[in-house]
Amino acid sequence: MTDRLYLFAPPSDDATWSFCLITAGGELQEDSGLDAAVAAMASRGEQSESGLRSILVAPAECLLRTSVAVPARGRRQIGMAVPYLVEEHLAEDVEGLHLALGARQDDGRIPVAVMDPERLQIWLDELTAAGIEVSKAHSSIEGLFGGRCDMRVLIDTDRAWMSHCNGEGVAIDRSLLLHVLSQWVGRNADEGNTDAVTIDLSIPEGDSALDVAQLDSVLGQLKPVTIERSPYQGSSTRQLALALEELPGVDLLQGSFAIAQDTAQPWYRWRLVAGLAAGLLLLQMGLDLARVSWLEQRAVALRQDSVAMFQEIYPDRTRVPDPRRELEALFDGGGAPGAAFLDLLGAAATRMSTLDDGPLQLRSLTFNAQRGDLALDLNASGINSVDRFKDGMEEQGYPVVIDSAVQEAQTVRARLRIRSGGV
Numbered sequence: 001m002t003d004r005l006y007l008f009a010p011p012s013d014d015a016t017w018s019f020c021l022i023t024a025g026g027e028l029q030e031d032s033g034l035d036a037a038v039a040a041m042a043s044r045g046e047q048s049e050s051g052l053r054s055i056l057v058a059p060a061e062c063l064l065r066t067s068v069a070v071p072a073r074g075r076r077q078i079g080m081a082v083p084y085l086v087e088e089h090l091a092e093d094v095e096g097l098h099l100a101l102g103a104r105q106d107d108g109r110i111p112v113a114v115m116d117p118e119r120l121q122i123w124l125d126e127l128t129a130a131g132i133e134v135s136k137a138h139s140s141i142e143g144l145f146g147g148r149c150d151m152r153v154l155i156d157t158d159r160a161w162m163s164h165c166n167g168e169g170v171a172i173d174r175s176l177l178l179h180v181l182s183q184w185v186g187r188n189a190d191e192g193n194t195d196a197v198t199i200d201l202s203i204p205e206g207d208s209a210l211d212v213a214q215l216d217s218v219l220g221q222l223k224p225v226t227i228e229r230s231p232y233q234g235s236s237t238r239q240l241a242l243a244l245e246e247l248p249g250v251d252l253l254q255g256s257f258a259i260a261q262d263t264a265q266p267w268y269r270w271r272l273v274a275g276l277a278a279g280l281l282l283l284q285m286g287l288d289l290a291r292v293s294w295l296e297q298r299a300v301a302l303r304q305d306s307v308a309m310f311q312e313i314y315p316d317r318t319r320v321p322d323p324r325r326e327l328e329a330l331f332d333g334g335g336a337p338g339a340a341f342l343d344l345l346g347a348a349a350t351r352m353s354t355l356d357d358g359p360l361q362l363r364s365l366t367f368n369a370q371r372g373d374l375a376l377d378l379n380a381s382g383i384n385s386v387d388r389f390k391d392g393m394e395e396q397g398y399p400v401v402i403d404s405a406v407q408e409a410q411t412v413r414a415r416l417r418i419r420s421g422g423v
Helices: 034-047 075-089 117-129 174-190 212-220 236-246 271-313 323-330 336-354 383-395
Strands: 003-008 018-022 028-032 052-058 063-069 098-101 109-115 136-139 151-155 159-164 169-173 197-204 225-232 361-368 373-380 400-407 412-419
Touching (some): 003 236, 018 034, 018 236, 034 052, 052 117, 052 236, 075 098, 075 109, 151 174, 159 174, 159 236, 174 197, 174 212, 212 225, 271 323, 271 336, 336 361, 336 383, 383 400
Parallel strands (some): 003 052, 197 225
Antiparallel strands (some): 003 018, 018 028, 063 109, 098 109, 361 373, 373 412
16 A cells, blocks of 8 residues: 555645655654645655555635535436536536546435636646645545435534535535534424434544533434544544545546556557557457357267268167277278268268258168179259269269159159269
């Protein structure tokens, strides 16, 4: 894990930058000012072996954080619909604002952050001028949207950050805390939810200015509430940074603010070529597998044809594991006459199986070892089938003589002689 430098932008012109550096080992360093942040980065650069990542944290007071229900599923359709859905929450034209979207939540709603793009650009320019390049940007409220409670509240000496489980988040003056909580609890009651509202309240350790009992009493008049108090040590900046560690939320660097890819890297230039090569390789593998499958099926079909022809010649042989070996054994180990017979028989069987206008049916065959010819008695669908069988055999170097061809009921009965050479 790398070191993380959280840079908290000033909420107003008279405020200063602050930062919280969290090392890979979990150590924390806090300070204010960009010069101090740059010095901390340089110091860590000499010590860290895992690198450092800088994250801009935008003040929640400077943006709108909410969530909207979008029925569309595609990212492009969502991006087109969200501006119209958040427009009712804005006091100015949505067209001039920067919108950043988060991932769809379990309840189907889309988190949205809306802010002035000029303000965001000013912060980024200030960081760039200081020599700091950020990889992400989040609202300071983003880390408070995790957990199982209905509301999370982080209180400082003068401010309060509040998040609601429906995706809304605000940063307010601490004096307005009771007022805003009352509105949220009252709205929850109006929605008909009868369960008690759970509130996770983080408050500085030793802070006695907030009367939690009074807060519980006032809110309990609207609806049953359960307040879980979590005292914390250190500054609110530290707590917000730790919260972002757990749940980074919506990244503001989207659209025109998205981080550009480093096209100077050699791997980036060759990425498209590598992708095309991988695609072609997968395509070739698919074609090879399809071809192998087809050849295997063809071999099975040819073997079945060979077995069927062998059993027509020798009907008493019910089991024929290997027709060729069976014939070689019958011809005393495959001498010259036996080899000629197998050669003629194999060529005839192959040609018969490849005819596309109807198969030939073998009635009987006779082999004359002295003349070296094979006589076939066939049934064909027509005289054209017989002629095509003859032409195909002669193209392979096997002369064929048609001794007779007689038209019967629905077939033609033909007798042919095939020789291995000469006419």
